[in-house]
Ligand code: ADP
């Protein structure tokens with residue numbers, strides 16, 4: 370589904386991603402861990418097509434389409450979804466209207482007519498229930514005045530509504546209390562299927578007790594320096610990153 374080969378990217382002429390490789394198949398959940406500043410959010414931003422990030426080498430294919438050639442909007446239409454580490458507030462745009470626009474944009478891209486109002490509201494109700502999202506929040510302005518946890522849960526609500534092919538969750542767990550964490554994880558687990566894939570970026574092993582990944586990767590200095598299964602996350606929890614950093618630093 371997603372194939373990243375030797376990806377290199379810079380911000381402000383500073384090289385952040387330095388030859389990153391990653392293969393994600395449909396039905397898989399990949400966790401990306403790694404020390405602060407190693408390039409995890411940069412990877413998410415580059416995949417989403419954020420402007421400030423310049424790709425200087427390598428290739429990214431989503432279902433065999435050249436992702437890097439597409440605008441951020443078309444990437445979303447192709448089924449890429451990014452749950453932000455810091456979701457933005459958009460006063461004056463209601464959450465529901467925002468979602469209606471997004472849902473219908475994706476439908477239009479697939480050649481489908483806009484969803485009937487009744488059908489849309491039914492979907493909203495169903496998905497609100499799935500992610501235990503407060504109906505009052507759905508009717509407010511997008512993220513405006515939401516608590517940190519409410520913003521993160523709203524990202525998962527959006528994810529549930531849009532049913533992307535590939536969802537990237539950038540530290541959706543940070544700032545969540547244990548109940549909210551469980552709700553977010555349940556939402557993701559319900560949405561997991563043979564037809565989609567998830568990349569879960571996290572600092573903490575804790576989330577991976579709830580969202581059990583098929584693969585765990587460590588990103589350090591702009592590269593994936595180690596890959597394994599869920600046991601790798603437990604090992605990192607126990608030993609930290611220093612042992613990995615040392616072996617990578619020694620090679621430089
Ligand atoms: P992580 O998410 O792994 O903590 P980031 O991808 O956020 O790491 O950051 C990687 C490096 O890139 C850091 O040194 C950070 O300061 C730098 N960086 C990221 N985004 C920007 C930006 N917009 N402008 C300048 N530097 C940036």
Ligand code: MG
Nearest residue numbers: 404405406410
């Ligand atoms: Mg960080």
Ligand code: MG
Nearest residue numbers: 409410411454
């Ligand atoms: Mg980050």
